[in-house]
Amino acid sequence: DTGVSQNPRHKITKRGQNVTFRCDPISEHNRLYWYRQTLGQGPEFLTYFQNEAQLEKSRLLSDRFSAERPKGSFSTLEIQRTEQGDSAMYLCASSSARLAGDRTDTQYFGPGTRLTVL
């Protein structure tokens, strides 16, 4: 399977604990995105990487959230001191841009990691 993969698929944690999610994009996709989706809503943008550089961050990404893409391949999203309001589906997407300013690329989404904070 050459699609976007995410691990774990489900995570249940207690309030105050730290959690880390992993995203493996489609091979050779240079752009990677994180979104958060709550029940009944569309996804909300969190952050975007082009290769290893984190180029955009949403105001939703508080200082408890940090994302990395150290080698321009897989990415991790860490949430520190989780709160009940962090319960959501965390989606990762990737895309391939031939040129730096390319705006025509389609984002391909992974299956998501569902986080439940008790």
Add this chain to the structure above:
Amino acid sequence: KQEVTQIPAALSVPEGENLVLNCSFTDSAIYNLQWFRQDPGKGLTSLLLIQSSQREQTSGRLNASLDKSSGRSTLYIAASQPGDSATYLCAVPTSGSARQLTFGSGTQLTVLP
């Protein structure tokens, strides 16, 4: 600020019916619009991407149209099937951003056999 609205929020139709899903956006300065499908508890599947220079895109039984000036897009599904049951989301680039997408809340479609 870009805002995306999808109407209706839910739709139930008998199998075989043709149907139209609507999407409207407030900032018409977009360079593309995407339609996605999401099955319960799953990720998103890209259905169609329409560039701003295009008015329509077709894929199988799906046809998406884009009217930038009026801030509207429609997704037409012909001869609906129970397997089409899912939530359909549209997304446009966020105002002032190079890469962010702003999504609507989706239309939950149920096709009854």
